[in-house]
Amino acid sequence: VQLVESGGGLVQAGDSARLFCAVSGGIFSDYSMGWFRSTPLKDREFVAGISQSGHHTFYADSVKDRFTISRDNAWNTVYLQMNNLQPEDTATYYCAQYKDKYGSSRLVADFRVWGQGTQVTVSS
Secondary structure: OOEEEEEEEEEEEOOOOEEEEEEEEOOHHHHHHEEEEEEOEEEEEEEEEOOOOOOOEEEEOOOOEEEEEEEEEEOEEEEEEEEEOHHHEEEEEEEEOOOOOOOOOOOOEEEEEEEOOEEEEOOO
């Protein structure tokens, strides 16, 4: 299984951005997926998760009501829509696949496959 993120870049505070995670190999629709982010000063932290069907989503408090995770099982892709971005959202964003098909934790250790990350920089 391989995960490839895209869609990062430089934006201004208040702007929106959309991240993409293309998944190849395996049966994409069998697994829950998640997004994490990290900075040089902060370890990888959970951002959002989504169930296999996409019906169940959950978020870190810091992004709830601003970010939306979704997926398209026909296109093997996970999305992260980010609205009202703030400088503190500056980070490298990673998508990841749960070890457990029905995973719903927020722990790094519960994910088995990671993308290479995409940088999002928010200027004030």
